[in-house]
Amino acid sequence: MDKNENLLETIDILYKQVWNHSIKERLIKHSNYKWFRVYVINSVEGDIIGFSYGYTSSSGQYYHDLISNELSQIEYDRWLVDCFEFVELAVHPLHRNQGYGKLLINELLREVKNKTVVLTTQSNNEIARNLYQDLGWGVIKESFRPENNDHTYSILGKVLI
Structure with missing residues (x-):
């Protein structure tokens, strides 16, 4: 097994353990997107x-298009x-509340x-929302419901430049 396959398996x-389903296929697909980056501790x-x-968001990508349908033209442009x-x-789970989330994001x-x-992020996930808020993220839109999903999400954003 090469290094990338081993990393994929480990992730x-x-x-x-965290979400109770596999991310392998999605990660392989996303690894081909522009400016794909992964950080592991x-x-x-x-x-x-x-x-x-994450990666650069582009028209034609599933989530980009899903989010864009929720935004006004002004919000989209911004x-x-x-x-x-x-x-x-x-x-x-054994390593939470030790600063690793902030480190992984930063x-x-x-x-x-x-x-x-x-x-x-899920609208009711207060731990995640507080983490992002502490790092300067703001709410772009509340009550976003992706296709075929029972959960309500919030779209958050942060200006980098």
Whole structure:
């Protein structure tokens, strides 16, 4: 198994522990998007503590188009033109509340050259929303419901440049 396959397997194992389903196929697909980035934190023993990833958001991508349908033209121009899409953040349950989430977000975005960054999170996920708010993210839209989804999400954004 090469290094990338091993990393993919490791990320998938953690994702299953956190969200109870696989991320492998989606991660493989997204790894081909423009400016795809992934950041991983491992323990001293080499076990994965957490990861984050994202890419440049572009027309024709599923989530870009889904979000754009929720925004006015002014909001679209402000948030989705020259945008980095923050797709996933996962921290192993035994390592939460130790600053790893902030580190994963900040390190992933450190060299991003896009004007803005957007993400979605479940509207009732107060822990995640507070984390993002502490890092300067603001609400773009509340009560966003992706297709075929029982949960309500919020679209959050942050100006990078």
